[in-house]
Amino acid sequence: MVTLRTKELRRIHLTLDGKPVLARSGQTILDVARENDVYIPTLCYSDKLRPLGTCRMCLVEIEGTAMPVTSCTTPVSEGMVVHTDTANLDNLRRENLKLILTRHPYNCPSCDINGACELQDLVYRYDISHQDMHAYQIKPADFGETPWATPLITYHPRRCILCGRCVSACTEIAEVGVLAYKGRGSDTIIASTEPNEFGRECISCGECLASCPVDALVEANGQPKGKAWETKKVKTICTYCGTGCELILNVSGNKVTHVSPSRGGVNQGALCAKGRFGYDFINHKDRLRSPMIRRDGYWEEVNWDVALDYVADKFAAIKQREGADALAGLSSARCTNEENYLFQKLFRGVLGTNNVDHCARL
Amino acid sequence: MAGLAASFGSGAMTNTIAEIENTDVILVTGSNTTEGHPIIGRRIKRAVERRNAKLIVIDPRKIELVKFAHIWLRPLPGTEVAWINGMIHVILNEGLWAKDYVAKRTEGFEELCEAVASYTPERVEAISGIPAQELTRAARLYAEAPKAMILYAMGITQHSSGTDNVKALANLAMLCGKVGIEGGGLNPLRGQNNVQGACDMGALPNTLPGYQKVTDENVLASFQQAWGTGVRLSNRVGMASTDMTKAILQGTLRGLYIMGENPVMSDANASEARKAFEDIEFLVVQDIFLSETAQLADVVLPAASFAEKDGTFTNTERRVQRVRKAIEPPGQARADWEILADLAQRLAMRLQVNMPAAAGTGQSFGSWSYHDAEAIFNEAARLAPAYAGISYERLEQGGIQWPCPSKYHPGTPILHSQRFARGLGKFFGLEWNPPAEMPDEEYPFYLSTGRIRYHYHTGTMTRRSKGLNRIAPEGRIEINPQDAQPLGIVTGERVRVISRRGSVEARVRLTERSAPGMVFGTFHFSETPINQLTNDALDPVAKIPELKVCAVRVEKIKRAELAALQPAIAEMGVDAC
Numbered sequence: 001m002v003t004l005r006t007k008e009l010r011r012i013h014l015t016l017d018g019k020p021v022l023a024r025s026g027q028t029i030l031d032v033a034r035e036n037d038v039y040i041p042t043l044c045y046s047d048k049l050r051p052l053g054t055c056r057m058c059l060v061e062i063e064g065t066a067m068p069v070t071s072c073t074t075p076v077s078e079g080m081v082v083h084t085d086t087a088n089l090d091n092l093r094r095e096n097l098k099l100i101l102t103r104h105p106y107n108c109p110s111c112d113i114n115g116a117c118e119l120q121d122l123v124y125r126y127d128i129s130h131q132d133m134h135a136y137q138i139k140p141a142d143f144g145e146t147p148w149a150t151p152l153i154t155y156h157p158r159r160c161i162l163c164g165r166c167v168s169a170c171t172e173i174a175e176v177g178v179l180a181y182k183g184r185g186s187d188t189i190i191a192s193t194e195p196n197e198f199g200r201e202c203i204s205c206g207e208c209l210a211s212c213p214v215d216a217l218v219e220a221n222g223q224p225k226g227k228a229w230e231t232k233k234v235k236t237i238c239t240y241c242g243t244g245c246e247l248i249l250n251v252s253g254n255k256v257t258h259v260s261p262s263r264g265g266v267n268q269g270a271l272c273a274k275g276r277f278g279y280d281f282i283n284h285k286d287r288l289r290s291p292m293i294r295r296d297g298y299w300e301e302v303n304w305d306v307a308l309d310y311v312a313d314k315f316a317a318i319k320q321r322e323g324a325d326a327l328a329g330l331s332s333a334r335c336t337n338e339e340n341y342l343f344q345k346l347f348r349g350v351l352g353t354n355n356v357d358h359c360a361r362l
Numbered sequence: 363m364a365g366l367a368a369s370f371g372s373g374a375m376t377n378t379i380a381e382i383e384n385t386d387v388i389l390v391t392g393s394n395t396t397e398g399h400p401i402i403g404r405r406i407k408r409a410v411e412r413r414n415a416k417l418i419v420i421d422p423r424k425i426e427l428v429k430f431a432h433i434w435l436r437p438l439p440g441t442e443v444a445w446i447n448g449m450i451h452v453i454l455n456e457g458l459w460a461k462d463y464v465a466k467r468t469e470g471f472e473e474l475c476e477a478v479a480s481y482t483p484e485r486v487e488a489i490s491g492i493p494a495q496e497l498t499r500a501a502r503l504y505a506e507a508p509k510a511m512i513l514y515a516m517g518i519t520q521h522s523s524g525t526d527n528v529k530a531l532a533n534l535a536m537l538c539g540k541v542g543i544e545g546g547g548l549n550p551l552r553g554q555n556n557v558q559g560a561c562d563m564g565a566l567p568n569t570l571p572g573y574q575k576v577t578d579e580n581v582l583a584s585f586q587q588a589w590g591t592g593v594r595l596s597n598r599v600g601m602a603s604t605d606m607t608k609a610i611l612q613g614t615l616r617g618l619y620i621m622g623e624n625p626v627m628s629d630a631n632a633s634e635a636r637k638a639f640e641d642i643e644f645l646v647v648q649d650i651f652l653s654e655t656a657q658l659a660d661v662v663l664p665a666a667s668f669a670e671k672d673g674t675f676t677n678t679e680r681r682v683q684r685v686r687k688a689i690e691p692p693g694q695a696r697a698d699w700e701i702l703a704d705l706a707q708r709l710a711m712r713l714q715v716n717m718p719a720a721a722g723t724g725q726s727f728g729s730w731s732y733h734d735a736e737a738i739f740n741e742a743a744r745l746a747p748a749y750a751g752i753s754y755e756r757l758e759q760g761g762i763q764w765p766c767p768s769k770y771h772p773g774t775p776i777l778h779s780q781r782f783a784r785g786l787g788k789f790f791g792l793e794w795n796p797p798a799e800m801p802d803e804e805y806p807f808y809l810s811t812g813r814i815r816y817h818y819h820t821g822t823m824t825r826r827s828k829g830l831n832r833i834a835p836e837g838r839i840e841i842n843p844q845d846a847q848p849l850g851i852v853t854g855e856r857v858r859v860i861s862r863r864g865s866v867e868a869r870v871r872l873t874e875r876s877a878p879g880m881v882f883g884t885f886h887f888s889e890t891p892i893n894q895l896t897n898d899a900l901d902p903v904a905k906i907p908e909l910k911v912c913a914v915r916v917e918k919i920k921r922a923e924l925a926a927l928q929p930a931i932a933e934m935g936v937d938a939c
Contacts, residue, residue, distance in 0.1 A: 151833035175407040203815060204833055205400065221829050234688035237675050239668040240818050242552030243379065243401045244677025244761070249669055249688040256669055256689060264760070266379050266677065272400035273816055278830050281667070281823040282689075286651055288664035289693025299662070304694065304704070311619075311661055312708035314644045318617040319713065324596065328606050328615055331565035332622030332698075333554035336673025336685060338738035339698040340556070340563035341571060343621060346706045348564075349589040350715050354576050354600030355615075358565045359554070359623050 014080040029071035029082055030058055040084050041093060041122055043100070043213055044163035045072045048269060049172055054164045056096050057122065060084045068092060094126050100161050101128065102136045103186070104214065111159075111215055116228035118213040119161065143189060152204040152220050152277050157189045160216035166190055166208035173270050174207040176200060190216075206276040210261050219258065219277065226252025235262055238275040239334070243267065245275055256282045319351060328355035364904040365519075365528025366548065369536070371784025372573075374558060376547030376777045377511060378679045378763065383409045385545030387507035389500075391420040391531075392442070392517020392910075396427055397815040399551050399678075402513075403427065416507070418500050420445070421517065422810065423882060424875045433500045436877060439808050440521060440797035440911045441490035446530035447478045447792065448486030449501040450537060454478065458505035460539025467782065468536050470789035477791030489794065505538045509545035516553060517812075520909040522798045524901040529790045536787045542778040552678040554819070555668075559676030562749070562764070563742060567600030572746030576600075588745060592716040602905040604629070604898070610638040617644040621698055622665065626654040627820035630907035631863050631898035632891055648701060653822050654888060664695035671697035672735040674757065676764070680774075682752050683761035699738060706730040797911040798899035801879065805861060805913035807845070808880040809895060812910075817886035825886070837887035838871040841916065842878045846870065851918055859883070861914045864894035870916075881916060 010025040016038055023032040028051060033040050043055035053073040060071040063081040068089060071082075083089070101123065108114045143157040162181070167190065171177040178200050182191035192202055209217040225231075232251040237244055246265025250258045256279050261269040291307030292299040302310075318326050331343040340358070347356045367373040382388060382405040396403030403426070409415035410430045419431040428434045437445050453459050454475060464471055483494030504510050512535055518527045531548055532541075540546040552558050564571040574581040582595045601609055607629065609615035618639075629635040639645055639658040647659040656662050670691040676682045691697070707730050709715070732738050736754045743749040748764040751771045756762060762773040777783065801808055816834040817824040824830045839859055841851070851857060853872045858865055859881065868883065868890040876882050883892040897912040 152829040175404045175411065203396075203400070219829065220832075232688070234669075234686050236668070236686045236688065237555070237677075237683045239555050239823075241399050242554055242557055242678035243399050244555065244675060244679075244681060244683055245401055246683070251688045254689045265683075266679070266681065266761075267401045270401055270404060273830065273833070274818055274824060275401075278818070278824050278827045279669075280828060281651075281826040282669050283692075284651075284826045286826060287667075287692045287695070288650060288652060288656075288662060289695060290664060291694065292662045294660050304696070307661055307663060308701075308705050308708050311646050311663075311705060312712055314660075315617055315619075316709060316712035318644065322616060325598070325600075326614065326616040328601055328609075328618050330603055330606070330618065330620040330623050330625065331560055333557040333560045334622045334668075335556065335560070335698050336671070336735065337556065337559040337563050337676060337682070337742065338673045338735045339621070339702065340560045340565040341742040342699050342702040342706075342738060344564040344570070345589065346702055346709075347619075348570070348576075348595055349585070349591045349593055350706050350709050350713065352593045352596055354567050354596050354598060355606075356565055356600055357567050357603040357606070358557075358560045359603065359625070359628060 012076050012078050012080075014076055014078070014082060016082050017084055023076045025076070027076055029060055029069075029074050029076055029080075032076055033071065033084060038084055040071050041125070042072060043118055043122065043161065044165060046165055046169075046211060049165060049168045049211070052164050052168060054162065055100065057093055059089055059092055059096075061086060061089060094128070097122055097126055097128060098132060098136055101133060104159055104161055106130065106133070112218065112225040113215040113228065117215065149220065150202055150204045152273060153206060153209055154218050154220045155190060156216050156218065159214055160190060161214055162188055162190070163213060165211040165213065166217055169207040169211035173211070174203070174205050176203055176205065176207075178202045179208060204273045204277075205271065206273065207270060210271070210276070221277075221280065223257065223280075225250065226255075226257040231257065233260070238271070240274045240278065245271060247271060247275055249279070315351065324351050324353035325355060327351055327353055328357075331356060331358040333358050365525040366532060366550065368525075369529050369532035369788050369790065370541070370548075370778055370782050372777055373561070374777065375549045375552070375679050376541060377545070377549055378775045379405060381545045381547075381775075382406055382511060382513075383413055383415075385409065385415055385509045385511045387416045387418065387504055387510035389418045389420070389504055389510065389512045390427055391512070391514050392519070392527075393513055393515035393551055394421070394423065394425045394427075394517070394812055395513065395515075395551065396425070398515060398553065398813045400815050402551060406430070406513075416503060418503060420500070422808075422877050422880060424877070433496065433503060435492045435496055435500055437490040437492050439810055439880065440523070440800075441794065442518060442521070442527040443523060443530045443792050444481065444486050444489040444794035445492055445497060446527070446534055447481035447794065448483055448490075448492075448497050449504070450474065450534055451478045451481045451486075452483060452498050452501035453505045453534075453537060456502070458502065459537045463539030464537060467542075468787040468789060470791070473791040474533055474537070474789040477793065481794075504534070509543060510538070510540050511546055512540075512548045513551055514549070515551045517910055519550070519901075519904065519906055521906075521911060522899045522901055522908045523795055524906045525903040526790075526792050526795075530792050532787075533789050533792070536789065541787065542776065542780070542782075544776060547776070550678070553813075555677070556675040558678060558680060559674065559682070562676055562746060564746075567602050570745075571742055572748055585745065590716060591710070604900055604905045604907055607635050607638040610642045616642065617646075618642055619646045619648070620655060620659075621648045622650075624649075624653040624655045624820045624822055626658065627888060627891060628885060628893065629898070630893055630896040630909050632893040632896075633864050634898065648698060649822075650695070651822050651826070653820070663701055664691075664693065665701065666691035666695050666697040670695070671699070673699070674739060677761070680763045681761040682749070682757065682764060684754065684757045697735075699732070699735060703730045703732055798908055799862075799897050799911065799913045801913045805915045806879070807914050807916060809859065809861065809892075809912050809914040810880060810882050810910050811885055811892050811896060812882065814884050814886070817884070819886065821886040821888065825888075837868055837884050837890040837892065839868045839890075839916070840871050840873050840876045840882040842874065842876045842880070843872045844878045845881075845916075846872050849916060849918055851916075856919045858917045858919055859895060859914050860917065861895035861897075861912055863897070866890050866892055866894055867919065881914065
C-alpha cells in the first residue's frame with residue numbers, strides 16, 4: 001500500500017458512511033475505506049503507485065467542505081465525517097465516467113482484456129449504454145499514426161483514458177522516467193520524452209503496459225491474449241538471469257499467451273523486457289518434439305524406448321571398454337535443482353565418474 | 363566461486379538483493395547490472411535516487427550505471443588485482459580499516475599488508491590508468507561508509523586471474539569489516555536462473571550435493587549407502603567443462619551427455635569446441651531446441667521448458683523458489699528429470715547396478731522411480747544439509763534462503779554474520795599478473811564480451827522471441843569514435859574483427875561506452891559468434907576462461923567484398939537501432 005509520507009504515526013478517529021472507524025495518520029480516505037470493505041470506485045489508483053488523483057472516480061463528500069474531494073489523495077484527519085455513497089456522488093461519478101468514455105471506444109468484444117478491464121467493470125456497474133453516450137457527441141480526436149511505440153510495445157491513443165498510471169510506473173517502478181503527457185485537451189496523448197540531459201531512454205521493460213487499466217498499451221506482437229475467463233494463471237519463477245523474479249504465466253489452452261507481474265518476490269512485481277516479453281519461445285514451432293537419432297548424417301525420429309536404449313547401450317559399452325572416466329556429463333544451470341541432483345546422481349551413482357559439470361563459468 | 367570459498371568458506375552471495383536499498387555505499391565492478399540483471403539494476407538506481415546511497419562504479423566500459431555513479435573509475439581490462447590492492451593500500455595507509463573486526467574474525471593480515479605495500483596509488487595509476495586521486499577517493503568512500511555492499515559479476519571472474527580477483531575483493535571487504543553485516547557483503551550476481559542451484563546440487567566435478575567433497579571418504583561412504591546402487595563412488599575429482607574439450611581432442615573422453623547447454627556458442631575459442639564435438643565418439647544432447655551443439659549430436663532428446671515442469675530454482679541470493687508447471691510439453695517432449703530417471707533405469711540394467719524398489723524409503727534412495735519432482739527434492743534435501751529444512755509445502759509461502767538446516771528454521775539472509783563458514787576469514791597476499799593476452803602491434807585492441815538486456819546467453823530462447831529479436835536483431839561491435847575515425851569506420855558499417863583464434867564479421871556501433879583502445883561484442887548471436895575470437899586461457903583454480911580480455915584487430919570490409927556479402931546482409935532485415 002502506498003501511503004502518503006508522514007513523520008509520526010497517530011491514531012485517527014473518523015466516521016465513514018455513519019460508522020465510526022479507526023485509522024492511522026498518513027492513510028488516505030481510500031486506504032481506510034478499503035480496509036473497512038467500503039467500496040469506492042477507482043480507475044487511476046494502483047496500490048503499486050503513489051496516488052494520482054487524475055480519474056476523479058473516487059470522489060467522496062466530507063462534511064463541512066464545499067466540494068467533493070478525491071479520496072485517493074486526501075489524507076484522513078481527526079473527526080472527519082465522510083460519505084462515500086450519496087445520490088450526488090453517484091451522479092457525479094456517472095457523468096465523469098461518460099466523459100472518460102468519450103475517448104474510449106465501445107468495442108469490448110474484440111479487446112484483449114475483455115472481462116478483466118477496470119473501465120468495463122465501472123461501465124457495467126454504472127450501467128452506461130450507447131444511448132447515454134449520445135449526449136456527448138464529441139468527435140474523437142484524430143491521432144493519426146501511432147504516436148509512440150517501441151518494437152515491443154504499442155500505444156493506442158483511442159483507448160487511452162489518460163489516467164497517468166503508465167507515466168508513474170515508468171518513474172516509480174521501472175526507475176526510467178521517459179513517459180509524459182503530451183498535447184492539450186482532447187488531443188492529449190502519452191508519449192516518450194526526447195532523450196534529455198540525463199540521457200534516459202526507454203528500455204522496453206513494459207511496466208507502463210503492465211500498469212494500464214484499459215489495454216491502451218499492448219504488446220506489439222499482435223498475438224491474442226485469450227479470454228480472461230478462460231485463462232489459467234500460474235505463478236512461477238523467470239527462466240532467464242539469476243535474479244529469480246516471480247512472474248505469472250497466463251495460459252489459454254496449452255499456450256502461454258502472456259506474462260503478468262506477480263505482487264511480490266525479489267522483484268517486487270517489476271519485470272524486465274526478457275521476463276515480460278521473452279516467453280514466446282515456449283510455443284515456438286522449432287521446439288523439439290521427438291527424440292532423434294542421427295543415422296548416416298540424417299535425423300531419424302524415434303520413440304523414447306528406442307532412443308534411450310540406444311543411449312544406454314552406447315554409454316554402457318564405452319564404460320565397459322574404457323572405464324567410467326571416458327564418460328562425462330554437462331548438466332545445466334538452466335534446469336531445476338531436482339534435475340541437477342539427478343544428473344550428478346546418474347553419473348556418480350550409476351556410471352561411477354565425477355566427470356560432471358555445468359556452465360557456471362560462462 | 364573458488365575465490366570466495368577460499369576466503370570465506372562459502373562461495374555464494376553473502377547478502378540479499380533487497381539490502382541494496384538499505385546500504386550507504388554500493389560498489390559495482392565487472393557487472394553491467396542494468397543490462398545483465400535489469401531488476402537488480404533497478405534496485406541500485408532506487409538506492410541512489412531514493413535512499414541517497416553513494417554508488418562507485420569501477421568498469422572499463424561506460425555502462426548505464428555510470429550516470430548514477432558518484433565515482434566512476436575506468437581501469438584497463440585485466441588490472442583488477444592491481445587497483446583492489448591499491449585501494450587496500452590507501453585504506454591501510456590512512457588507518458581506515460576495521461581494526462577490531464580484523465583482529466577477531468580474520469587471519470593472514472600480515473600477509474596482506476606485505477603484499478599490498480608496493481601498490482601505491484601512483485603505481486596503480488601506471489598499471490591501470492586510474493588516476494591516483496580518484497582511487498584514493500573511492501577507497502575512502504568505501505572504507506568510511508557504515509554499510510557498504512560490493513556487487514560483481516563475470517567482469518571479475520572471467521579472467522585468467524579470476525580467482526585472485528575475487529580473493530582481492532574479499533580482502534577489501536573483510537579489511538573494512540563489511541562482511542556479515544546487513545547492507546554489506548561481497549555479492550556475485552549469478553548470470554543464469556539456476557547456477558546457484560546447479561552448484562548446490564553437486565553438478566560440479568569436485569563436490570557432491572551440499573558442497574561435500576568427493577575426496578572425503580566419509581562423505582563418499584554416506585552417499586554410497588544412501589544411493590544403494592552398489593557402484594563404488596569415485597574419489598577422483600572429475601573434469602571441469604573447460605577441460606572436456608581438450609580431453610575429447612586427446613581421445614580420452616569418448617561419450618558426452620549435454621543437458622540444456624550450448625557450449626559450441628558459449629565456450630571460449632568456440633571453433634576448437636566445435637571441432638571437439640564433431641570428433642567425439644558419442645554425443646547426446648537433451649534440449650528444447652536443436653541448438654548449434656545439438657546439431658552435432660548423435661542423439662537428441664526433446665526436453666520440457668520451464669513452463670512445462672515442476673521443480674525449484676535457487677536464485678543468486680541463495681533463495682530456493684518453486685517453479686510450477688503451466689502447460690504440457692510439445693509432442694513427445696518430457697521433463698529433464700523424467701528422461702534422466704528413465705535412462706538411469708536402463709543403464710542400471712545393462713551395468714548390473716542395484717535398483718532398490720521404492721524411492722525415499724528409509725535411508726535408501728537407490729530407486730529411480732520418482733513419482734514427481736517433489737520426491738526428488740525431498741531426497742536431495744536429505745543429503746544437502748543447507749536444504750534440509752526446505753520442503754515444497756514451505757515454499758508455497760515464498761522462497762527460502764539457504765542455509766535452512768531444519769524444518770522451523772527461517773532461512774539465512776546474511777551469511778558469515780557470527781563467524782565465517784570456514785571459521786576465520788582468510789586474507790590472501792596477491793600479486794597482479796597481466797592478462798594472458800595483451801594488445802600488441804598486430805592486434806592493437808582489447809576485446810571484451812558481455813550481454814545486452816534484450817537477449818540471453820547464446821540466444822536459443824530470446825532469438826526465437828519475435829519482439830526481442832525485433833528490438834535487437836543483430837550483434838554489433840562497439841568501438842570508441844576516437845578509434846573508428848583512423849580506420850574510416852562509421853556506425854552501421856561492417857567490419858571484420860580478428861584474433862589469433864578466429865575472425866568474425868559484424869556491423870559496428872560507435873559509442874563512448876567503449877573505452878579508447880577497446881572493442882566490445884555480445885555472444886547472443888550465431889551470425890556473429892564472438893567466442894570464436896576469445897581466449898580459452900583458464901584461471902588455474904576456477905577453470906574459468908578469460909572471456910573478458912583478449913587482443914584483436916579491426917578491419918573495415920572493402921567495398922568489393924561487401925558487394926559479395928549483400929544477400930547475407932539483406933537477410934538480416936532492417937536495422938532498428
